[in-house]
Amino acid sequence: MIACWGGKILGVGPRDAIETGLEANGYPLSRFVRIDADGGVVTPGLVDPHTHLLFAGSRERELVLRQRGAGYMEILAAGGGILSTVAATRAADAEQLAAHGRRWLDEMLRHGVTTIEAKSGYGLDLQTELRLLQVAFELGKEGPVDVVPTFLGAHAVPQEYRARPDGTEAYVRSVIEEQLPGVAAQGRARSCDVFCEEGVFTASQTRRILQAAAAYGMAMRLHADELAPSGGAELAAELGAISADHLHVPSDEGLAAMAESAGGPTPTVATLLPATTWFLMTDAAPARRFIDAGVPVALGTDFNPGTSPTPNLPLVMTVACLEMKMSPAEVLAAVTINAAFAAGVGADAGSLEPGKNADLVIWRATDVGQLPYWVGADLVDTVVKRGHVVYRRGG
Numbered sequence: 175m176i177a178c179w180g181g182k183i184l185g186v187g188p189r190d191a192i193e194t195g196l197e198a199n200g201y202p203l204s205r206f207v208r209i210d211a212d213g214g215v216v217t218p219g220l221v222d223p224h225t226h227l228l229f230a231g232s233r234e235r236e237l238v239l240r241q242r243g244a245g246y247m248e249i250l251a252a253g254g255g256i257l258s259t260v261a262a263t264r265a266a267d268a269e270q271l272a273a274h275g276r277r278w279l280d281e282m283l284r285h286g287v288t289t290i291e292a293k294s295g296y297g298l299d300l301q302t303e304l305r306l307l308q309v310a311f312e313l314g315k316e317g318p319v320d321v322v323p324t325f326l327g328a329h330a331v332p333q334e335y336r337a338r339p340d341g342t343e344a345y346v347r348s349v350i351e352e353q354l355p356g357v358a359a360q361g362r363a364r365s366c367d368v369f370c371e372e373g374v375f376t377a378s379q380t381r382r383i384l385q386a387a388a389a390y391g392m393a394m395r396l397h398a399d400e401l402a403p404s405g406g407a408e409l410a411a412e413l414g415a416i417s418a419d420h421l422h423v424p425s426d427e428g429l430a431a432m433a434e435s436a437g438g439p440t441p442t443v444a445t446l447l448p449a450t451t452w453f454l455m456t457d458a459a460p461a462r463r464f465i466d467a468g469v470p471v472a473l474g475t476d477f478n479p480g481t482s483p484t485p486n487l488p489l490v491m492t493v494a495c496l497e498m499k500m501s502p503a504e505v506l507a508a509v510t511i512n513a514a515f516a517a518g519v520g521a522d523a524g525s526l527e528p529g530k531n532a533d534l535v536i537w538r539a540t541d542v543g544q545l546p547y548w549v550g551a552d553l554v555d556t557v558v559k560r561g562h563v564v565y566r567r568g569g
């Protein structure tokens with residue numbers, strides 16, 4: 175039995191012991207609402223620690239281009255890819271972005287997700303970045319899914335800077351000197367992210383941006399070593415980033431640095447995104463090497479219009495088992511407790527412990543091993559958020 179009160183978990187254990195404890199502490203048993211899991215598995219509400227929730231438009235045409243062999247950089251160089259999403263997103267007002275966000279948050283909830291991290295990064299100018307962060311914040315307040323906003327102004331170099339010979343460096347200065355102060359004054363972003371990658375932002379540019387963000391009190395995270403070893407994993411460990419994400423091709427040194435950080439007081443979580451490599455038809459991250467080295471591994475959808483258009487975290491659990499040889503127990507930890515720490519909410523979410531938020535999922539499965547096993551199935555029976563039923567299958 176799991177007892178919850180005031181939106182928090184009070185106790186977890188055998189029914190008799192829990193009820194005796196509640197009575198002894200003066201809780202009115204008659205006022206508790208009983209929910210019968212009917213033999214189904216109960217897990218913490220899932221946490222998606224890496225999403226690009228808010229954007230406008232869709233990019234289904236690129237699927238066909240990629241089937242013909244076009245790569246991410248090739249699509250980007252052709253003016254497609256992320257820049258087409260930036261143009262559409264700049265043109266969308268807050269109401270349109272909120273409607274889009276609500277639609278996909280509802281999909282995530284139906285897949286058992288009760289908390290997500292949501293990055294900006296399709297504005298690439300102060301005004302649009304602030305709009306994205308504000309909408310993400312308001313959607314979280316509206317609930318039921320908690321939304322943790324992240325500032326990702328350094329997601330790509332926008333079109334208007336690309337013609338300049340010093341374009342990337344000039345944009346980095348604009349992120350540090352113009353966007354970050356505005357974002358800090360707005361006070362919505364809990365962390366700052368940078369796309370540290372060959373041909374995008376170098377490790378040294380990433381370091382400058384993240385250190386500037388840290389000075390404003392934001393946590394650090396980065397897109398690291400997605401397309402080529404770019405010093406991202408090393409940098410994440412060195413800076414004490416809460417998460418290094420993607421890590422498809424980390425260097426041996428980067429992996430070792432993250433393993434060393436795992437032994438320290440503030441481990442950098444390796445947030446792996448196997449739906450992205452699956453959708454891009456490329457090799458997945460070396461999850462086993464991270465796990466065997468003692469690095470905490472989280473899993474996210476990377477929900478975005480170009481490289482991972484899926485809101486389905488349980489599907490990502492399946493892909494992680496198949497493509498990265500993670501065990502069902504490892505993938506469960508990776509979408510709950512490890513994901514909560516990667517999202518910066520480890521103290522409040524991600525496990526069934528007294529004092530944490532009463533975020534629970536009842537599954538139509540009798541063993542957690544069935545969650546990744548029934549591929550693509552809709553297994554969620556009931557979702558509880560802060561003690562309230564917020565989704566019931568067929569309800």
Ligand SMILES: [Zn+2]
Nearest residue numbers: 224226397476
């Ligand atoms: Zn991403």
